[in-house]
Amino acid sequence: xxxxxxxxxxxxxxxxxxxxxxxxxxxxxxxxxxxxxxxxxxxxxxxxxxxxxxxxxxxxxxxxxxxxxxxxxxxxxxxxxxxxxxxxxxxxxxxxxxxxxxxxxxxxxxxxxxxxxxxxxxxxxxxxxxxxxxxxxxxxxxxxxxxxxxxxxxxxxxxxxxxxxxxxxxxxxxxxxxxxxxxxxxxxxxxxxxxxxxxxxxxxxxxxxxxxxxxxxxxxxxxxxxxxxxxxxxxxxxxxxxxxxxxxxxxxxxxxxxxxxxxxxxxxxxxxxxxxxxxxxxxxxxxxxxxxxxxxxxxxxxx
Amino acid sequence: xxxxxxxxxxxxxxxxxxxxxxxxxxxxxxxxxxxxxxxxxxxxxxxxxxxxxxxxxxxxxxxxxxxxxxxxxxxxxxxxxxxxxxxxxxxxxxxxxxxxxxxxxxxxxxxxxxxxxxxxxxxxxxxxxxxxxxxxxxxxxxxxxxxxxxxxxxxxxxxxxxxxxxxxxxxxxxxxxxxxxxxxxxxxxxxxxxxxxxxxxxxxxxxxxxxxxxxxxxxxxxxxxxxxxxxxxxxxxxxxxxxxxxxxxxxxxxxxxxxxxxxxxxxxxxxxxxxxxxxxxxxxxxxxxxxxxxxxxxxxxxxxxxxxxxxxxxxxxxxxxxxxx
Numbered sequence: 001x002x003x004x005x006x007x008x009x010x011x012x013x014x015x016x017x018x019x020x021x022x023x024x025x026x027x028x029x030x031x032x033x034x035x036x037x038x039x040x041x042x043x044x045x046x047x048x049x050x051x052x053x054x055x056x057x058x059x060x061x062x063x064x065x066x067x068x069x070x071x072x073x074x075x076x077x078x079x080x081x082x083x084x085x086x087x088x089x090x091x092x093x094x095x096x097x098x099x100x101x102x103x104x105x106x107x108x109x110x111x112x113x114x115x116x117x118x119x120x121x122x123x124x125x126x127x128x129x130x131x132x133x134x135x136x137x138x139x140x141x142x143x144x145x146x147x148x149x150x151x152x153x154x155x156x157x158x159x160x161x162x163x164x165x166x167x168x169x170x171x172x173x174x175x176x177x178x179x180x181x182x183x184x185x186x187x188x189x190x191x192x193x194x195x196x197x198x199x200x201x202x203x204x205x206x207x208x209x210x211x212x213x214x215x216x217x218x219x220x221x222x223x224x225x226x227x228x229x230x231x232x233x234x235x236x237x238x239x240x241x242x243x244x245x246x247x248x249x250x251x252x253x254x255x256x257x258x259x260x261x262x263x264x265x266x267x268x269x270x271x272x273x274x275x276x277x278x279x280x281x282x283x284x285x286x287x288x289x290x291x292x293x294x295x296x297x298x299x300x301x302x303x
Numbered sequence: 304x305x306x307x308x309x310x311x312x313x314x315x316x317x318x319x320x321x322x323x324x325x326x327x328x329x330x331x332x333x334x335x336x337x338x339x340x341x342x343x344x345x346x347x348x349x350x351x352x353x354x355x356x357x358x359x360x361x362x363x364x365x366x367x368x369x370x371x372x373x374x375x376x377x378x379x380x381x382x383x384x385x386x387x388x389x390x391x392x393x394x395x396x397x398x399x400x401x402x403x404x405x406x407x408x409x410x411x412x413x414x415x416x417x418x419x420x421x422x423x424x425x426x427x428x429x430x431x432x433x434x435x436x437x438x439x440x441x442x443x444x445x446x447x448x449x450x451x452x453x454x455x456x457x458x459x460x461x462x463x464x465x466x467x468x469x470x471x472x473x474x475x476x477x478x479x480x481x482x483x484x485x486x487x488x489x490x491x492x493x494x495x496x497x498x499x500x501x502x503x504x505x506x507x508x509x510x511x512x513x514x515x516x517x518x519x520x521x522x523x524x525x526x527x528x529x530x531x532x533x534x535x536x537x538x539x540x541x542x543x544x545x546x547x548x549x550x551x552x553x554x555x556x557x558x559x560x561x562x563x564x565x566x567x568x569x570x571x572x573x574x575x576x577x578x579x580x581x582x583x584x585x586x587x588x589x590x591x592x593x594x595x596x597x598x599x600x601x602x603x604x605x606x607x608x609x610x611x612x613x614x615x616x617x618x619x620x621x622x623x624x625x626x627x628x
Contacts, residue, residue: 021440123323126607130562131580131599135331135592138584215449219566222451223581237452241570246459254459258452265447266440 025267036081047079065252068243083232091213094152099159107167121157137225204275211268233257324600384590393594404575414499423510446504450563454570468572513545554610
């Protein structure tokens with residue numbers, strides 16, 4: 001652990017070298033993405049195919065054992081990853097496209113559109129998201145497309161706020177004002193000069209939005225508000241709840257989907273936060289270097 | 304004076320937000336696909352005469368604006384409609400449910416605050432060391448876990464020791480008040496712990512960064528220069544000021560907590576508002592769904608208001624800034 005801390009500290013000094021956390025996060029996401037893509041090749045029978053007794057204990061042929069239907073938990077996990085990640089990516093992209101456009105336009109032009117946007121985001125940031133999703137899903141149907149659209153439509157305000165404040169500062173920079181003075185149109189200024197400064201932030205938002213979407217998909221699945229014809233990690237959690245994996249003490253069925261969601265969310269959070277830090281230098285500047293004061297640390301000396 | 308004016312302004316904002324939420328609630332249900340009479344009467348292929356009659360009865364033949372005004376009027380009198388399922392007024396059902404949700408959220412919040420602030424202070428004081436990295440990773444990971452799954456894992460771990468669902472033991476005959484309290488408490492333990500475990504992460508993160516910032520402030524350096532012991536400075540100077548942003552965040556996180564509470568109440572069959580909204584989905588009980596949604600929204604707005612007010616009472620700087628704005 002001290003090696004981890006040491007390398008984190010040296011990164012802060014020399015900057016730009018990937019931290020162990022970042023490497024870990026990228027590895028986790030690559031692994032799950034590869035697994036999702038390879039699922040049809042590795043388990044051509046698809047999800048839900050019975051290969052043995054229900055709740056069979058993990059063995060060499062089925063490393064995570066079998067679930068309530070006698071299907072291989074690894075196969076379920078990889079097939080489930082396809083849906084979970086697909087929902088995550090599509091809803092995440094939708095969030096960032098909507099939030100990015102709203103944030104860029106309102107931050108760049110200001111005026112009544114900005115006021116309107118800020119009030120709208122105020123509203124969306126206050127109302128509890130999950131109950132709204134529940135109501136919308138219950139009223140408008142539970143097809144996979146609906147799940148994606150619901151999550152996308154209800155998640156963009158956060159992104160819009162971050163992008164707006166960045167666009168607002170970029171607009172004031174000298175080179176942007178010069179470009180305007182030299183006769184560049186609003187559209188050109190926005191796309192050529194403001195957008196590139198916002199792109200890393202959009203990347204960070206995408207990572208975070210993907211995580212959120214996967215989380216909410218699992219919640220909707222658990223409440224029975226999603227299309228059950230496909231499996232997903234959320235569906236696996238819901239199934240192990242409804243079909244007695246806890247009573248059967250089948251921890252090999254219960255644990256994998258939750259851990260998968262936790263790991264993916266942890267990874268998207270780490271990646272998103274680091275991207276954000278690299279974009280926004282203000283975040284990494286501590287007010288005063290207090291190294292001299294901080295040695296020995298207060299808690300340490302108290303011991 | 305400044306504090307009062309700030310709070311007054313927030314109050315107006317909160318009333319506006321609640322009105323918006325109420326309006327949103329109305330149109331969300333009114334604009335849903337399908338004929339509401341179909342859904343309400345649960346007679347999908349009812350005859351044209353029956354539909355027309357139901358439409359008249361429910362006032363659905365009136366213009367949207369008239370319907371909306373009538374809805375506001377009824378709401379202002381506390382009328383939320385009647386549940387399709389048990390024919391009781393929605394309001395009565397919701398008051399019962401809310402009284403059950405409050406202890407769950409209250410105890411869960413206490414667990415989350417204790418864990419979150421404790422770990423956050425530790426991480427902030429040990430900034431950049433392995434304790435810090437460990438605490439931040441743990442907090443982020445726990446916050447990433449689906450609440451329903453954390454609840455199930457706790458159920459799995461404690462299934463023999465603690466009750467696995469519901470709020471009371473059905474087989475407890477004629478319990479004394481003390482027995483009853485103990486029984487509910489035992490049932491409350493696991494759901495509240497689940498809520499605490501999935502919520503504390505964000506408090507840890509905000510507490511940590513706020514500690515780090517406060518520890519690098521001039522007055523902390525001054526206090527150290529005066530010769531106070533580091534632990535004293537940490538507690539008296541740094542911790543007190545670092546708590547402020549956390550107070551606001553706790554208010555803001557009530558929205559997320561509501562989402563967690565829904566899932567957790569379903570896992571543990573806890574008869575609260577979250578469980579109510581779930582049951583109303585299953586039964587297609589639209590008035591209940593609408594009412595529960597309203598309760599959630601209004602309580603989140605109120606908690607935000609409360610957090611803002613606490614914040615400006617605690618920190619004179621905010622008060623002044625608020626008055627100047």
